[in-house]
């Protein structure tokens with residue numbers, strides 16, 4: 001019998017280039033690989049990537065959000081964070097990598113519901129696919145918080161009918177101002193849908209606001225992963241019932257109400 | 268095509284490739300990546316009598332050529348497995364092996380009797396790497412007398428199911444434990460389980476695992492595993508499943524060369540989820556390529572002159 005899951009293929013790198021003019025400075029990269037014939041992708045799903053170059057040294061693949069799935073290519077948007085992503089940054093066209101995906105559960109798509117997208121830094125990645133594949137982008141509103149220049153991010157391509165705003169954190173005080181913006185926006189979408197991706201402190205703030213205004217809220221978690229397919233039980237997060245759930249399978253996108261971590265977020 | 272069937276006493280496998288406990292979930296997780304029925308068999312995640320929540324996170328750390336894990340045997344309990352998962356597994360076509368975990372011999376016996384009644388379970392693999400709580404925390408797998416007691420307890424209640432005893436490498440004399448298990452009635456031995464290890468972060472000054480200490484697996488442990496299989500092969504006459512760091516067909520043959528009857532694949536399933544399925548195809552091709560006449564001819568043919 002077959003259960004839901006991805007497929008595993010050896011694919012070629014098409015390109016790996018710095019993201020924007022200054023991307024190299026921040027170690028931010030856009031990686032395109034061959035699309036091995038994936039079925040439909042749901043924005044928020046991810047893939048595991050393991051370049052041949054990892055050899056025996058790095059045993060695990062690296063989880064990255066699917067930034068864009070097109071018939072001929074899958075795009076990822078990543079930042080160097082350690083040994084594996086440093087190797088990935090050096091990938092040349094034609095190099096082989098093992099790719100398994102699409103994996104996990106993506107974001108809810110409710111075409112008629114006013115939907116607020118909240119992205120922090122690299123958390124913009126899944127929203128590229130989300131916005132570009134959404135049946136009614138006129139109902140979307142994107143709020144983006146970032147530190148490196150905006151030109152490092154695929155922000156301009158994201159046309160959202162209800163609004164699109166970017167806030168850069170450069171000096172002390174910017175973060176507080178950004179949090180105030182988030183508060184106002186979530187309040188305005190209390191009857192809509194709030195979707196977030198970014199660093200955990202950012203997600204915690206969003207979850208707290210979602211609870212404060214009673215907005216239905218989904219967030220995407222980035223727990224450390226080995227298998228990506230639900231087998232190793234390494235990536236678990238405690239759910240609202242007190243059980244450890246595999247983030248790679250039950251998530252990475254969760255309703256905040258289903259997670260223990262965010263239960264107390266309202267108080 | 269070379270005949271890849273192997274008989275480990277009463278346990279017959281269609282080929283020597285078996286996936287290792289804890290690295291292959293309950294099998295179904297890997298069904299999108301290959302035909303489970305193609306495998307020689309698979310050992311499911313360790314089962315305990317009662318559900319276990321497992322350890323806090325982080326439970327995993329990647330280390331050079333390997334990884335550490337301290338999952339803490341999170342599992343839904345033996346009954347949830349038998350009711351919810353086993354019926355979905357292709358146990359008529361391949362060997363579904365249960366991995367047992369308990370903290371005293373009686374509990375091991377109880378688990379064995381529950382699993383022995385299941386048509387879909389091909390064999391019982393006993394994980395003796397846990398501390399014996401009643402004996403003050405001595406690991407069953409580190410003391411020949413304790414290993415024998417657990418083996419006897421399981422064997423007594425396992426009916427006609429083959430009993431596999433899984434050995435820990437964290438001992439001074441693995442051959443002594445192996446002999447104790449054999450004398451206590453073990454039908455098969457599997458080895459090795461993970462090596463005890465640790466990893467720390469110099470910046471945060473914290474251990475990388477919440478549990479501080481974990482089990483090392485992956486290519487890094489292969490030389491230790493081979494040495495263990497070699498020593499145990501000389502010490503016992505029952506069949507052996509060899510494992511530890513297998514990440515290619517060449518690696519698998521190394522274990523067979525030193526005398527393993529079958530192999531188990533663990534961490535390599537994380538390197539790519541179709542690894543074990545591919546290994547089933549690659550093994551006969553490689554045997555042929557290196558000029559082996561058959562799997563049986565090649566097994567244990569290590570030249571020690």
Ligand SMILES: Cc1cc2nc3c(=O)[nH]c(=O)nc-3n(C[C@H](O)[C@H](O)[C@H](O)COP(=O)(O)OP(=O)(O)OC[C@H]3O[C@@H](n4cnc5c(N)ncnc54)[C@H](O)[C@@H]3O)c2cc1C
Nearest residue numbers: 046063064065078079081082083084085125222223224252
């Ligand atoms: C579902 C999911 C989607 C992700 N999407 C993106 C994305 O689109 N763009 C992006 O830049 N990053 C993304 N990340 C984070 C990215 O996976 C890590 O930055 C990366 O794995 C770091 O690997 P490394 O070898 O460079 O770091 P090391 O620290 O050398 O890695 C050691 C191990 O820890 C894991 N690890 C380390 N940091 C993280 C982290 N923050 N999250 C998860 N695992 C980590 C690694 O995968 C590796 O297995 C995502 C993570 C998850 C779980």
Ligand SMILES: Cc1cc2nc3c(=O)[nH]c(=O)nc-3n(C[C@H](O)[C@H](O)[C@H](O)COP(=O)(O)O)c2cc1C
Nearest residue numbers: 287288289313336394459460484485511512533534
């Ligand atoms: C994440 C993980 C979980 C494991 N869980 C179990 C388990 O539940 N029971 C068991 O007997 N061995 C368990 N093991 C040990 C493996 O079955 C195997 O003995 C070990 O990893 C060595 O093989 P490898 O190097 O091919 O991974 C686990 C290993 C890993 C990596």
Ligand code: FES
Nearest residue numbers: 228232233235248
């Ligand atoms: S990464 Fe293995 S269970 Fe999620």
